[in-house]
Amino acid sequence: MEALDLTLIWAGIIALAVFAYVVMDGFDLGIGILFPTFAVGEERDQAMNSIAPVWDGNETWLVMGGGGLMAAFPIAYAIVLPATYPLVIAMLLGLVFRGVAFEFRWRDPAHRAFWDWAFCIGSVVATFSQGVMLGAILQGIHVEQGAYAGGWLDWLSPFSLLTGAALLIGYALLGATWLFGKVEGTAQQHARRMAGRLAWIMLLAIAVVSAATPLLNLEYARRWLEFPSVLLTAQVPLLTIIAMVLLLRGLRKGRERLPFLMALGLFLLGFIGLLISVFPYVVPGAVTIWEAAVPRESQVFLLVGTAIIIPVIVLYTSWSYWVFRGKVGTEGYH
Incomplete structure (x- = not known):
């Protein structure tokens, strides 16, 4: 145990939890973003039923x-929290509002149209807040003597708004590809069309954000463009193009699982790109993971509990997805 770098292990655990949340809650937030585009009645009911068994469990990773x-x-x-307070509050309110709308949509059919829009708005607010938060962290946080020294609106910038919009597009693509594999009839056809359109918009968003990120900081540009590291970093955009081609091909050929898997691959490549830009900083340019970590004794204590909790979460999540696998109709799974 003494030879292990527990700080690095904990950084990996946090990264895993964040990525798991993004890909798992991302597709049901994406369905919320796209919800008004589906026809009232069977299409919306199928879309909602496709995430009913798993949406709340997906948020476990956010808590983790x-x-x-x-x-x-x-x-x-x-x-990070004081630097992004308005965004955190907006995200949590969006998630709460979405959850309330999800439940009341079935229990208050007289106002179902209102709850449908509430479901969409909550999803949009939560997603956009997460994207803006990412941009705010990437562009840098003003730190003095180990504390946040910026203002209330330092997070607001053209770049953070760009990343917020990009995440809206990305989650919508995840939602559309998920639905393509889970629903039937006109809902599936609509999801297929939306996924095809969103894939091209997503490719443009990735290109714009990737081009803008190195302009934020010379260190970002050095990591991505200096030789010989460019030989490795160049594989990320290359793999992104390959994943996008496979996604579009899967949609065209009607392969129901491949587009969603490739959409997840796009997010994985984006996450790898983020790590290339910021590691080993947890607050870019200001605080490394080792400077921010608790003492080793505390890390060991926390690791014991985490070693029990994470397998339980993984088993529960895997079991949920296995039990509710297959197609879903307006009345449930079949």
Whole structure:
């Protein structure tokens, strides 16, 4: 145990939790973003039923990521949270409103149209807040003597708004490709059309964000463009193009699982690109993971509990997806 770098292990755990949340909650947020485009009645009912068994469990990873950051890297938590308070509040309110709308949509049919829009608006607000938060962290946080020293609206910039819009497109693509494999009839046809359109918009969004990120910081540009590291970093855009081609081909050939898997691959490549830009900083340019970490004894104590909790979460999540596999109709799975 003494030879292990527990700080690096904890950074990996937090990264895993964040990525798991993004890909799992991303597709049901994406369905919420696209919800008004589906026809009232059977199409919307199928879309909602496709995520009914799993949407709340997907948010477990958000708690894991946020709680793990606070416990293992309290300095980073104490810097990032004040820097993004309005975004965090908006995200949580969006998630709460979405959850309430999800439940009341079935129990209050007289106002179903209102709850449908509430479901969409909550999903849009939560997603956009997450994207803007990512942009705000990437563009840099003003830190002095280990504390946040910026203003209330420092997070607001053209770049952060760009990343917010890009995440809306990305989650919508995840939602459309998920539905393509889960629903039938006109709902599936609509999801297929939306996925095809969103894939091209997503490719443009990736290109724009990728071009803008190195302009934020010379260190980002150096990591991506200097020789010989460029030989490795160039594989990320190459693999992104390959994943996009496979996604579009899967849609065209009617392969129901491949587009969703490729959409997940796009997010994985984006996450790898993020790590290339910022690692080993947890607050880019200001605080490394080792500077932000709690003492080793605390890391060991936390790791014991985490070693029990994560397998339980993985088993529960896997079982849920296995039980509710297959197509879903307006009345449920079949």
